[in-house]
Amino acid sequence: MKLLRPMGLAALLAVAIAPAAAWAAPKATVAVDVVLASKEPGDTDPRLVKFKMQFADFAYKSFKLLGSRLITVEEKESARVDLAGDHKLDVTFSKLETNGRAKLKLSVPGVLQTNVSLARDGSVVVGGPALKEGNGVLFVPVTLVEAK
Amino acid sequence: MMDVRTDRDLLLSAYADDELDAAEQAEVEAFLASDPEAALRVADDRALSALLRASFEQNADEVDFTGFADAVIAKLPARKASLASRLRAMLGDAFGQRPFQFAVGAAAAAAVAVVATPYLRGPAENQRILLAGDPSAARVLDMDALGDHETMLFKTSGGATIIFVQETP
Numbered sequence: 117m118k119l120l121r122p123m124g125l126a127a128l129l130a131v132a133i134a135p136a137a138a139w140a141a142p143k144a145t146v147a148v149d150v151v152l153a154s155k156e157p158g159d160t161d162p163r164l165v166k167f168k169m170q171f172a173d174f175a176y177k178s179f180k181l182l183g184s185r186l187i188t189v190e191e192k193e194s195a196r197v198d199l200a201g202d203h204k205l206d207v208t209f210s211k212l213e214t215n216g217r218a219k220l221k222l223s224v225p226g227v228l229q230t231n232v233s234l235a236r237d238g239s240v241v242v243g244g245p246a247l248k249e250g251n252g253v254l255f256v257p258v259t260l261v262e263a264k
Numbered sequence: 265m266m267d268v269r270t271d272r273d274l275l276l277s278a279y280a281d282d283e284l285d286a287a288e289q290a291e292v293e294a295f296l297a298s299d300p301e302a303a304l305r306v307a308d309d310r311a312l313s314a315l316l317r318a319s320f321e322q323n324a325d326e327v328d329f330t331g332f333a334d335a336v337i338a339k340l341p342a343r344k345a346s347l348a349s350r351l352r353a354m355l356g357d358a359f360g361q362r363p364f365q366f367a368v369g370a371a372a373a374a375a376v377a378v379v380a381t382p383y384l385r386g387p388a389e390n391q392r393i394l395l396a397g398d399p400s401a402a403r404v405l406d407m408d409a410l411g412d413h414e415t416m417l418f419k420t421s422g423g424a425t426i427i428f429v430q431e432t433p
Binding site for chain 2: 170171172173174175217219224225226227228229230231232233234235236237238239240241242243244245246255257
């Protein structure tokens with residue numbers, strides 16, 4: 117009997133805690149880098165040298181890293197990231213897929229809306245939104261850091 | 265027999281597909297510098313290749329290959345090479361032919377690695393923007409241009425997936 121009481125309490129505690137853990141919404145951690153690309157010759161941020169090599173197919177000659185953000189979004193929720201100029205990026209974590217990939221909706225208001233499926237460390241680059249001033253365009257690599 | 269023009273077109277096409285060796289590549293680049301029309305044609309060829317590659321890879325992405333490699337490996341008979349064979353495969357001829365030089369070289373390489381590693385490693389965020397470029401890790405399900413924009417899907421030769429958007433002319 118002495119043993120049954122603590123066991124019963126432990127069972128009650130487990131029942132009380134389990135639903136909260138089981139129903140916690142999945143979260144996706146997403147890295148958003150903002151790169152300004154220009155067709156004018158100029159210096160490229162040393163951190164972007166490999167990035168530049170991967171973009172050799174495009175006519176851009178210099179790249180500047182404007183910023184990096186790490187955001188965490190719950191399933192069905194959205195987060196907004198300021199890019200540059202008037203441009204914003206809305207990231208919606210639509211669904212955690214059974215294979216561990218995350219389905220994300222990416223939206224640059226007035227410019228583009230897309231749905232992508234990313235595996236961990238997978239990246240998709242939203243490129244081309246132009247800035248009103250200057251002649252540069254933005255390249256925005258969106259990388260899934262983790263989804264669970 | 266092919267005429268000169270056809271030969272040149274084939275060479276330019278091979279250049280656009282990165283199939284030339286360094287000497288041929290330098291020769292073509294010198295030619296392109298003097299012929300803007302040909303340079304534009306090569307740029308078009310490259311863009312077309314990128315679009316075709318994106319299209320094919322998109323189709324491939326739609327097939328679920330999960331567990332495919334494991335299934336193939338599971339069907340192979342289990343066989344383990346001896347330790348000596350594995351070492352030979354790993355170290356190649358270097359160890360067998362010049363053991364002393366190999367040992368000195370390995371020690372020097374280890375010393376350089378220990379000294380240089382803290383300088384070579386950047387912060388974690390730097391690693392992200394290198395874009396490792398595994399095309400299977402990113403799948404574009406759909407994309408819609410808004411307002412006066414149009415979208416294109418690219419896979420660069422470096423393996424990056426790009427949704428490119430621009431204002432309609």
